[in-house]
Amino acid sequence: MSKSKTNFAIAIAVMGSMLQACGIPDMTKKTADTQLPEQFKSGPNGQASSATVKWQAFFDDPHLLSLIDTAVANNKEINIMLQRISIAENEILARKGEYLPFVRFGAAAGGDKTGQYTRNGAVEDNLNIAKGQAFPAFLGDYQFGLFSTWEIDIWKKLRNATQVAVYEYMASAEGRNFLLTNLVAEVAHAYYELLALDNQLQNLAQNIAIQQNGLLMVRQLQTYARTNALAVKRYEAEVAKNQARQYEIEQQITVVENRINTLLGRTPQPIERASGGFMDIKSKALSAGVPSELLQNRPDIRKAELELQAADLNIDVARANFYPSFGIKAGVGFQAFALKYLINTPESLAAMVAGEMVAPLVNKNAITAEYKNANAKQVQAAYEYEQTIINAYAEVANQMSNIDNLDKSYQLKRQQVDSLVKSIEVANQLFLSARADYLEVLLTQRDALEAKKELIETKEKQIGAMVDLYKSLGGGWQ
Known part of the structure; x- marks a missing residue:
């Protein structure tokens, strides 16, 4: 190599070293704290988490399974997310091409x-004069x-940018899984709400029939001067109130059916369902496993982790802008x-x-700001990762406690309903023997109706808590 070429190479190397050594602000990455308690406070521990159970095996109702299957295929938000994933995948190809000739x-x-x-x-x-031609x-x-x-790509800026795109693509895929988990839970919630409304409507119809029989009875007693017109009017008012309530429930049923159809990505149509055995549905005994399993089973946690990895690498990409x-x-x-x-x-x-x-030499404000922003976004992503983990643990703990308390509440409400149903017959007998007035009978019937309504609502909450615990553990996307 000639002396001039050697000197030129040395000059370039020295200049590069100087540019690398100066002008880069000192920044500190944040390491996310992923520590969780070894066990949940209540509920079964030590068993594998129920999150690994596929939703096709978790739900037993064939009508619900059909609805979820349709929602997974047709839901508009899921399909929009799939296009975002496709865009993220194309971004990988674009960035790979940047470090090739x-x-x-x-x-x-x-x-x-x-x-x-x-x-x-x-x-x-x-030339004209020399050659003698124009x-x-x-x-x-x-x-x-x-x-x-x-x-x-000496500083791996372009290759790191490609890896960032890979992490972002993987995060998008986890975002789709998280959306799928929520979709399965939403369809299940709406379906069981529909069953509960059907049972409320049936309960109301049974109560109206009882009150209409009572109305016939007080009218006959009025004929024999055993009671007065006030009892008749109060019974008529009670029957009319409950008949009006029927239309309110029917409207709620229409709204819930349309909500399910929206989740399924289709126009309103009747929802096939089996409401008869709603009150006999038993909550599944779910295993929460150990808290650390949430880091693997919850798509939102994995998404936050991948976003943090992308933010970590983006700092290196931004730092490379200072180099030649x-x-x-x-x-x-x-x-x-x-x-x-x-x-x-x-x-x-x-x-x-x-x-x-x-290489940047003077006025590096833009790349300095970009570098500082990359560092701030990394710290932000670390906090978001930590917050996602804390929220996940709290959701599981809340639902485990909720299931336990709802089970105890349901048992007591069941006893209340049984007692009130029996008291209706007692009140009728006392009324016929003139040992109780019509108001006691009417109030007993009203209390029984309200107690049965609350019992149905508690059953819906029980099933909903089971679905929410399954979702909180990270189930529903497999």
């Missing part, structure tokens, strides 16, 4: 006339060939001032190759 084909045609009293004009005049007044320029540019970038340019083709000479070889053959180094 770009090769382009180009062609151009043009011409120019040089002013006589210019440097080039003087050269043309001399230089063309309008000189053409025709060319075509291949041109290549390549940025040498190296590139190579090359081209080969044909060039001539007239078309008839364009493909003459070797006269019209043209080639070029060049290397370049570009």
Whole structure:
């Protein structure tokens, strides 16, 4: 190697070292705290988490399974998310291409006339005198060939950016899984709410029948002067109130059916269901496993973890902007001032190759701000990861406690309903024997109706808590 080339290489190396060593702000990454308690406070521990059970095996109702299957295939939000995942996947391809050489084909045609009293004009005049012939007044320029540019990824900026795109793609996929988990839970909640409303409607119809029988009874007693018109009117009012309530429940049923149809990505239509055995549905005994399993089973936690990894790597990408970038340019083709000479070889053959180094030196505010932003986003992503873990643990703990308390509440409400149903017959007998007035009978019937209504609501909450615990553990996306 010649002395001049050696000195040039040394100068470039020294300059690069100087640019690397100065001007980069000192930043500190945050390490996320992922510590969780070893066990949940209540509920079964030590067993594998129920989150690993697929939703097809978790739910028993064939109508519900059919609805969930349709929702998974047709839900608009899921399909929108799939397109976002596709965009993220394409971003990986785009960033991979950035650290490979770009090769382009180009062609151009043009011409120019040089002013006589210019440097080039003087050269043309001399050529005219020397050769004794006129230089063309309008000189053409025709060319075509291949041109290549390549940025040498010394600092791994482009490869790190590609890996960031990979993490973002994986995070998008986990976002889809989290959306799927919520969708399965939403469809199940709406379906069981529909069953509960059907049972409320049936309970109301049974109570109306009882009150209509009571109305006939007080009318007959009024005929024999055993009671007065006030009892008749109070019974008529109670029957009318409950009949009006039927239409309110029917409207709620319509709203819930349409909500399910929206989740299924279709226009309103009747929802097939089996409401008869709703009150006999038993809550599944779910295993929460150990808290650390949430880190693997919950898609939102894995999504937050991948976003943190992407943010970590983005700091390295932003730091590389302070370093010099190296590139190579090359081209080969044909060039001539007239078309008839364009493909003459070797006269019209043209080639070029060049290397370049570009580095920020003065006014680095923009890349400094970008670097600081990357660091701030990494700290933000770490806190969001920690918050997602805490929320997940709290959700599981809340639902485990909720299931236990609802079970105890249901047992007591069941006893209350049984007692009130029996008291209706007792109140009727006392009324017929003139040992109780009509108001006691009416209030007993009203209390029984309200207690049965609360019992149905508690059963719905029990089933809902089971679904929510399954979702909180990370089930429903497999």
